[in-house]
Amino acid sequence: KNQVEQSPQSLIILEGKNCTLQCNYTVSPFSNLRWYKQDTGRGPVSLTIMTFSENTKSNGRYTATLDADTKQSSLHITASQLSDSASYICVVTATSKLTFGTGTRLQVTL
Amino acid sequence: GAVVSQHPSWVICKSGTSVKIECRSLDFQATTMFWYRQFPKQSLMLMATSNEGSKATYEQGVEKDKFLINHASLTLSTLTVTSAHPEDSSFYICSASPAHEQFFGPGTRLTVL
Numbered sequence: 512k513n514q515v516e517q518s519p520q521s522l523i524i525l526e527g528k529n530c531t532l533q534c535n536y537t538v539s540p541f542s543n544l545r546w547y548k549q550d551t552g553r554g555p556v557s558l559t560i561m562t563f564s565e566n567t568k569s570n571g572r573y574t575a576t577l578d579a580d581t582k583q584s585s586l587h588i589t590a591s592q593l594s595d596s597a598s599y600i601c602v603v604t605a606t607s608k609l610t611f612g613t614g615t616r617l618q619v620t621l
Numbered sequence: 622g623a624v625v626s627q628h629p630s631w632v633i634c635k636s637g638t639s640v641k642i643e644c645r646s647l648d649f650q651a652t653t654m655f656w657y658r659q660f661p662k663q664s665l666m667l668m669a670t671s672n673e674g675s676k677a678t679y680e681q682g683v684e685k686d687k688f689l690i691n692h693a694s695l696t697l698s699t700l701t702v703t704s705a706h707p708e709d710s711s712f713y714i715c716s717a718s719p720a721h722e723q724f725f726g727p728g729t730r731l732t733v734l
Contacts, residue, residue, distance in 0.1 A: 545722070554625075554714050554725035555665070600664060609723065611664040 513538040515603050515612035523618045528591055532615045534584040534601030542604040546575050546586045549598045549614070558586070558599075591619045623649050623719050627726035634705055635734055641701045642729045644715030650695035651717035656688075659712040659728075671698040705733040 515536045524530050536544070543562045547555035559568045559575040561584070567576045572589045588595055596619045601612040624647040634640050644654055652673045657665040669690055670678040677690035689701040698717075702709055710733045716725045 547725075552712070552728065552730065554627075554716075554728045557722060557724070560722055609667070611666075613664045616662075 513610045517612040521616040532586045536603045538603040545602045547600045623724040625726040631730040633732045639703045646717045649719040654698040655716045657714045
């Protein structure tokens with residue numbers, strides 16, 4: 512069964528600090544892995560998308576990594592801002608089917 | 622980037638009534654759109670795949686007669702929740718894919734009293 516697990520479930524950090532979110536997946540056949548940011552009451556917004564051959568991809572203060580051998584991905588947020596408070600969802604695509612992780616709820620505080 | 626809109630953004634209705642939610646791709650054509658449901662603190666769950674000009678494909682456990690999907694044009698898909706009940710209260714999100722990436726709408730919050 513295709514599954515995507517994320518950790519931690521929730522995280523609170525101080526503004527300006529860095530953090531790393533984890534995603535482990537058992538999805539086959541692997542097509543791509545995406546990280547989305549979802550603000551409360553809004554739809555998900557794409558941060559990064561990586562295919563099998565890509566190890567890292569950056570989007571501003573967001574940097575995603577992918578290890579296709581261990582089936583792990585991480586999302587690193589640098590110099591966090593209050594506006595980074597949201598849920599971050601890891602989504603793995605197998606052919607045309609998306610498998611969603613349950614997300615990590617990040618809260619950035621003063 | 623590709624923009625997907627939804628209307629309404631929120632709706633409150635009485636139990637037993639029907640509610641229609643629209644999903645539009647504003648700057649691209651989408652032969653396929655997707656409808657998701659999201660309960661509080663849970664991830665998105667795919668309900669159905671909407672295909673322009675043909676019948677929608679529903680996920681296991683989703684009642685096709687309760688959640689009517691119409692994909693009348695390449696830029697518009699609608700989801701109608703028929704005879705809504707309080708347990709249908711949820712956040713409904715659509716998405717469309719112009720290429721290899723899915724773009725999500727802002728969601729519609731449905732509350733059934």
